[in-house]
Amino acid sequence: MISRFRTFLDLAILAGATVAALLALSGLLGGLVPLLDLVNHFQLLIFLAAVVGLLASLVWPFLRKDLRHPVQLLLLVPLLCSSSLLLPDLYRRMTISEASAESLEARGLQPLKLMSFNIYLGTWDGDGLARSIFRHAPEVVNLQEFPPKRFRRQQDLKKAYPYQANCGYWRTCTLGILSKHPLSDIKHYDLDDGGGRNPLHGKMLAATIRAPGREPVRLYNVHLGWPLPLSVKQTQFQRAEAIIKAEAAKTPNQLVAGDFNATGWSFAVDGFADDLGFSRRSQFLPTFPSPHSIIKRLSPPAFLSLDHVLTSPTLSSGPVVRASAELGDHWPILTELYVPKR
Template sequence: MVRVVDAEDVELPRKPGGGWTTALLTLVSLGFCGWAALSLAALDGNRYAVALTALTQYAVPAGAVLVLIGLFLRRWLNVLIVVLVTLALSYYVVPRALPDEMPPAAGEPMKVLSFNAYLGEADAERIVAAVRRNRVDVLSIQELTPDLVARLDAAGLFAELPHRMLRPGPRGEGTGIASRHPLRELNAVSETVLAQPSALVDLPGRDVELVAVHAFWPMGENTVPTWERDLRALPGPSHDDRARVLAGDFNATLDLTRMQEFLGRGYTDAAAATGQGLLPTWPSGWFPPPVTIDHVLTSGNVRPEDYRVLDIPGSDHRAVLATLRVMP
């Protein structure tokens, strides 16, 4: 005997939670999409948007968690939207953790160390020890004060790197370059709030233009325009195979529009090229969430070969050490 069941008598399994759960998940998903849009649509025009965009690398795992929650709650539309947005973010973020395929190349090796000395309070002896231990060729040091210059001299930095172009200043204004090889002063950067000196490094067989970068901090009231002007003042990549390196504290992650412009114009980020692009450089602790705002950018016939992050006491930044190959 066949029993006919009325469709109205069939009780479909209910999704976990209720209407409030759906509303809350939808609200969180919309917030996630707005966060992603700041980077994907280049909407980082104020200090709050800059701060959120700088945390974009954390949006990828956050999206994965949202997808898992949506799957558990069987909210399929939420899952679909968040999956698509997370995949779009991953397209930009994940390659930074994957090294580029680069065939071996001949040329002059050049080790560049960049470090923000935190208002000149970093440990000078540990800075010099890092230079010696890693056989650094060029040091770009930000927030260089007259007192720190004296302590670095006493610790033996200028015996190790005798050629120097220093622009010390009060608190965070000073920046300097110290080199194992002769330097010739350049005027590659127009006047900016923080010193950004530039020099021609006379490597054996090939000169390299180097700029010690320190862009203004964009988190204060009305500071974003100043930060943008500091970054725009930096020279673009060379288009005649001249070797050019920008090394320092850009106060920007690769997700921000201004840094995307650098990469789009032809610069290569040494950390991303070597698969270390997600290593954080600031802060040295775990709050706020650490991000990568110190960079070594290369153009012309300069190829990144290795990249590391070093802890040096006394600073809220980690130092970045890039091994470059300057090809003839």
């Protein structure tokens, strides 16, 4: 009886390794088959599971000893597949550095400090939000799940960021932009026809930042839907792309920032950036869940890179990093944009 159970466990391990290998291989086809790209959102978990599985296979007392090497070979497949997507992202993250003041001056650029932050709709702590923002002193704050009326009495935020934009009724759109510099040409867009699971998703808020001494920058604050339904997410990307391209002639300095609900190691985000001719500046940056997020009574470390910054060819940036905060289910992200002088 015990030997049968041990044999069953060995075969179950072999089956699990086979499924992991097939899943990882299917993710590599995500650029051709969008449905398979769903696997890539979990590549960091797949990588970690493959590492743990390989280590465990070294010490597991296989009754069927002939299965040890096949299991190890199968577990190498997800390890290599995940590495092919994750390691280039990690390398770019490690090789990006802040530009010196002398370098910016020589290139005719000036910095503009940006924070993007999904604060979570259930947040009521206005003081905590203000402290989280002031701690990093960004010039522009890009907020998702931000109901502006809830924080209308937060006078310190109003004083520090006198120029503000939002897209109206909070039950259908919770995007906000807080700026130390004047904002103009404020518009908000629905990027789908209401087919998503969450009415707050599929929204975009646009505003032109007019910072002294710098050329205008068109900021698109997005909160996109989850990967499923696939057709809805594709529609959101397509409509956002059409709007941004249509406005490029008027304001060529453009950036898209916010909660994409898609990881940087999926083909979807880079495909969107490539179609726009933009660069993804957020590299290997897991932002969900934050330490303040509870999932099934657990508080796991961040394993999904959902928040991004994309810039047009006329803009560049330093590294995009996670910033500390007192609230929110996402980590805020922070970067220095390098904007042409005016």
